[in-house]
Amino acid sequence: MIRFEQVSVTYGDAAAPAVQGIDLTVPEGELCLLVGPSGVGKSTVLNAVCGLVPHFTGGTLRGRVTVDGRDTRTHKPRELADVVGTVGQDPLSHFVTDTVEDELAYGMESLGLAPDVMRRRVEETLDLLGLADLRDRAIATLSGGQMQRVAIGSVLTTHPKVLVLDEPTSALDPAAAEEVLAVLQRLVHDLGTTVLLAEHRLERVVQYADQVILLPSPGTAPLMGDPADIMAVSPVHPPVVALGRLAGWSPLPLSVRDARRKAGPLRERLAGVTPGAATRPEPGADADGAGAGGGGRARGGSGMAPGQVASGPPVVVSGLGVRRGRVDALHGVDLTVRPGETLALMGRNGAGKSTLLTTLVGMHEPSSGTVRVGGTAPHRTSPRTLLKHVGLVPQEPRDLLYSDTVAAECTAADHDADAPAGTCRALVTRLLPDVPDSVHPRDLSEGQRLALALAVVLTARPPLLLLDEPTRGLDYAAKARLIDVLRSLAAEGHAIILATHDVELAAELSDRVVILADGEIVADGPTGEVVVSSPSFAPQVSKVLAPLPWLTVPQVARALEATP
Amino acid sequence: MSAPQATRSNALHAGAWWLWALGLAAAASRTTNPLLLGLLVAVAGYVVAARRTDAPWARSYGAFVRLGLLVIAIRLVFAFVLGSPVPGTHTLLTLPEVPLPDWAKGVRIGGRVTAEGMLFALYDGLKLATLLICVGAANALANPARLLKSLPGALYEAGVAVVVAMTFAPNLVADVQRLRAARRLRGRPDRGFKALLQVGLPVLEGALERSVALAASMDARGYGRTAQVPPAVRHTTSALTLGGLLGVCAGTYGLLSDAGGGYGLPLLLAGLAAALGGLWLGGRRSVRTRYRPERWGLRACLVAASGIAVAALMIWANAYAPAALHPSAVPLTAPDLPLWPAASVLLGLLPAFVAPVPGVTGNAGGLQRRAEGPRGEGVGPVAGARPSSRPSSRPFKKEPTQ
Numbered sequence: 001m002i003r004f005e006q007v008s009v010t011y012g013d014a015a016a017p018a019v020q021g022i023d024l025t026v027p028e029g030e031l032c033l034l035v036g037p038s039g040v041g042k043s044t045v046l047n048a049v050c051g052l053v054p055h056f057t058g059g060t061l062r063g064r065v066t067v068d069g070r071d072t073r074t075h076k077p078r079e080l081a082d083v084v085g086t087v088g089q090d091p092l093s094h095f096v097t098d099t100v101e102d103e104l105a106y107g108m109e110s111l112g113l114a115p116d117v118m119r120r121r122v123e124e125t126l127d128l129l130g131l132a133d134l135r136d137r138a139i140a141t142l143s144g145g146q147m148q149r150v151a152i153g154s155v156l157t158t159h160p161k162v163l164v165l166d167e168p169t170s171a172l173d174p175a176a177a178e179e180v181l182a183v184l185q186r187l188v189h190d191l192g193t194t195v196l197l198a199e200h201r202l203e204r205v206v207q208y209a210d211q212v213i214l215l216p217s218p219g220t221a222p223l224m225g226d227p228a229d230i231m232a233v234s235p236v237h238p239p240v241v242a243l244g245r246l247a248g249w250s251p252l253p254l255s256v257r258d259a260r261r262k263a264g265p266l267r268e269r270l271a272g273v274t275p276g277a278a279t280r281p282e283p284g285a286d287a288d289g290a291g292a293g294g295g296g297r298a299r300g301g302s303g304m305a306p307g308q309v310a311s312g313p314p315v316v317v318s319g320l321g322v323r324r325g326r327v328d329a330l331h332g333v334d335l336t337v338r339p340g341e342t343l344a345l346m347g348r349n350g351a352g353k354s355t356l357l358t359t360l361v362g363m364h365e366p367s368s369g370t371v372r373v374g375g376t377a378p379h380r381t382s383p384r385t386l387l388k389h390v391g392l393v394p395q396e397p398r399d400l401l402y403s404d405t406v407a408a409e410c411t412a413a414d415h416d417a418d419a420p421a422g423t424c425r426a427l428v429t430r431l432l433p434d435v436p437d438s439v440h441p442r443d444l445s446e447g448q449r450l451a452l453a454l455a456v457v458l459t460a461r462p463p464l465l466l467l468d469e470p471t472r473g474l475d476y477a478a479k480a481r482l483i484d485v486l487r488s489l490a491a492e493g494h495a496i497i498l499a500t501h502d503v504e505l506a507a508e509l510s511d512r513v514v515i516l517a518d519g520e521i522v523a524d525g526p527t528g529e530v531v532v533s534s535p536s537f538a539p540q541v542s543k544v545l546a547p548l549p550w551l552t553v554p555q556v557a558r559a560l561e562a563t564p
Numbered sequence: 565m566s567a568p569q570a571t572r573s574n575a576l577h578a579g580a581w582w583l584w585a586l587g588l589a590a591a592a593s594r595t596t597n598p599l600l601l602g603l604l605v606a607v608a609g610y611v612v613a614a615r616r617t618d619a620p621w622a623r624s625y626g627a628f629v630r631l632g633l634l635v636i637a638i639r640l641v642f643a644f645v646l647g648s649p650v651p652g653t654h655t656l657l658t659l660p661e662v663p664l665p666d667w668a669k670g671v672r673i674g675g676r677v678t679a680e681g682m683l684f685a686l687y688d689g690l691k692l693a694t695l696l697i698c699v700g701a702a703n704a705l706a707n708p709a710r711l712l713k714s715l716p717g718a719l720y721e722a723g724v725a726v727v728v729a730m731t732f733a734p735n736l737v738a739d740v741q742r743l744r745a746a747r748r749l750r751g752r753p754d755r756g757f758k759a760l761l762q763v764g765l766p767v768l769e770g771a772l773e774r775s776v777a778l779a780a781s782m783d784a785r786g787y788g789r790t791a792q793v794p795p796a797v798r799h800t801t802s803a804l805t806l807g808g809l810l811g812v813c814a815g816t817y818g819l820l821s822d823a824g825g826g827y828g829l830p831l832l833l834a835g836l837a838a839a840l841g842g843l844w845l846g847g848r849r850s851v852r853t854r855y856r857p858e859r860w861g862l863r864a865c866l867v868a869a870s871g872i873a874v875a876a877l878m879i880w881a882n883a884y885a886p887a888a889l890h891p892s893a894v895p896l897t898a899p900d901l902p903l904w905p906a907a908s909v910l911l912g913l914l915p916a917f918v919a920p921v922p923g924v925t926g927n928a929g930g931l932q933r934r935a936e937g938p939r940g941e942g943v944g945p946v947a948g949a950r951p952s953s954r955p956s957s958r959p960f961k962k963e964p965t966q
Contacts, residue, residue, distance in 0.1 A: 051784070052780050052783065052784060055783075056779075056780050056783055076783070077783045077784045078784070078786050078787060078788050078789050079789065080784075081784060081785055081786030081789065084784070086784045086785075088777060088780070088781060090777065092735075093774045093777035093778050094778075094781045095781075096724070096728070096778070096781070096785070096787075097709065097727070098707070098709055099707075101572065101855075102709075105855030105856070107785045107786055108853075108855065109853055109854060109855055110789055110851075110852060111786050111789065112789075112791075112851035115853060115854070115855065115856070118853070118855045118856075119855070119856065122855070136571075136572060138619045138620050140620050154785075155785065358745070361748065361749060362748070363745055383747070383748045383749075383752060383753060384751045386751070387750075387751035391749070392749050398766075399746035399766075400746055402763075402766060412750075413750070416750050456750070457749065460751065
């Protein structure tokens, strides 16, 4: 269905090709997953399928790409619109019209389908994606998951033979992601649609893939093959594969179900060991070397870091209610975080996680209850003072960066925080050892930009650090670096609150998990207890080794080393 | 016949709302009586209050009302400072007059401010403000994008450009709000003009990136696909359009000049017909079809007719009661409310009873939600995020693509 013949793509003034040596065929009706670290050209490959590379982006494409027999050299993207449906990373920039129903119809209107066909397909797609309740809504008022489903629906209505998706589940909560994947699965199985998708969160998708294409590093030829074979060599892999590699299972399990079947001996071996005794209560200690020296940090201890003025809990929230427009975004929220504690805030899209974080930095006035951040009410505190108490890294770290070089950004951050010159630069060097001063923040990779924003926020040394969805768009390597950094910060006494959909991140990093639903706290407790009992928030390792209380691969690895 | 709940099938044609609003606006342009103008504003406001949805575009009404007030204020300030050509005897106060050189004769800054001059300016400003408010009402009641969908096929691309520009503006506002909020996170003040200025560049960068991404997405979704048209038809289209436009120009010239009274009108009409023919033929190049176009039904007729009736009756009232419609500023007189013209303005209330009632769609707070983050991670109704109904077992058949 999709055929690449000796394809290489070179952009405008780049010295080396972005991708090269691609020679593969994706057969009809397969769900094909494109994996690889950030910046290896996954998006380039996807856009070559729909013809946007090179017709829209410029650059030189050598070789030949054919889709359903049509050569992308001679067919412009618009002439491929009836065979390829494309959804980019940001659904917001995908929408042409302003209501859901019109958006679903837009592609069909462009193709000139008959009105009765359009009407029928819109109704079918509304049902297929569960959008019927939203049909008259203005797109601007939808939540992230809803937008993603509308974006997929809008390309499905033209019944393309090939569907190309760039990170379709990154922004979604686990349940919504499963729903989107179920839809894709159904398209592949029932309709014979060929799906090509790139995704960083492999734990969500790899078990559905028929084929995996691995781009191991920039400029190297891709490997294509059976998911289990590719995962055995891939530098990016989900925890279940890591566990399989660790235990030496062959063939590698890709799903929790396969892994459970093979995990019998491992469970027996681990039955006598409690992860808590060895590793779990001190997440600071299982960072590779980060907190190993002093055995992590003391529980609930204050004043751990030199120069840290952590007197009393950094956040006390009681009976908090926040109203946004006519919606009660939060009500009756009680939360206290101790210094050095890492708390993961989970819940579906729209549950009020972001609202809680932004309330803690004073962007919303509580309609009831009180918020005390470092003893002050955030919405009545000037930003300059608040900076010393709390720092938030927003969902889009770029929003925090205004300057045109990293050096200028650091100088500005020192000035904003009244910190001695060079404070921010020292933090950047610690978080990002190899970033030169002269780079524009826009040219950094997703993970580097996050680290820069984190350094900027940390310049004021806030005792409370908030991160909103920090792992969106990060590959596994960048995520591991982030985890190390956050662990050492927690060891220094920073309290950290993460709002995240990433259950693996929460399992690795947090001491405590709070689950929000409809603006209320529905679960609050130690990570092990809360996530293990929840089907959608449990990490893969815990699902594989249940009922044993193991959460992460490093925990298991250490336990196995200790008990040979 | 009480009005039904609005759904997409019985939605009122956007053109009907615009005709109604333009009718009110035409009536407003025919009078300077502040009482009648106030009545027109009240009628428009009542209908908007009764029939607008809670979609984002429906909020533009408030903006237009504020714009109208601004127009009145500007008109009054100008009359106050620059004086007024209207002669008057009731001097309110005398400003010091700025001496101007000879070449600026006829321009005056400062000097006598008369009650007559100010009143005249107020009436004039009020008329303009009413026009604006009528346009605002149409904007709030009819989705502008729907109106553009009714354009002929050949003008479709221009319509899309306008729609994209219109969705662009709210996105820009949301970006500004988000980035100003982000300034707070850097410990900088998030209010004030300077804050706005400093987020300007990032906002523009973001806007540019988004428009490039949108263009890519539109291209990939088939925007701009054209049908093969025989060369003969293409040439006829060009000839008709060009010839038609020339005819319109020449005809207009003929109508306006003294000499060509005879041939002006026919030439204009012929030119217009040719240009329309060209548009129609040009539409054949576009392969587009329309999804659920709004139908022009009985209710649309009633709404449009009520607006047209208000305009027609006001024009007629100019014939039988010109004095009441234009209360004189010189000499000062208190305006009175002429009974019949006022009654005819009330006809404009008809849409508040016959147009379908918009349902509650739960859109409240939509813009704020959008402002929170680019991914719209917000406080959406949960039913939407996780629909309780599984995808139905309805077959999702493949039809042959035409």
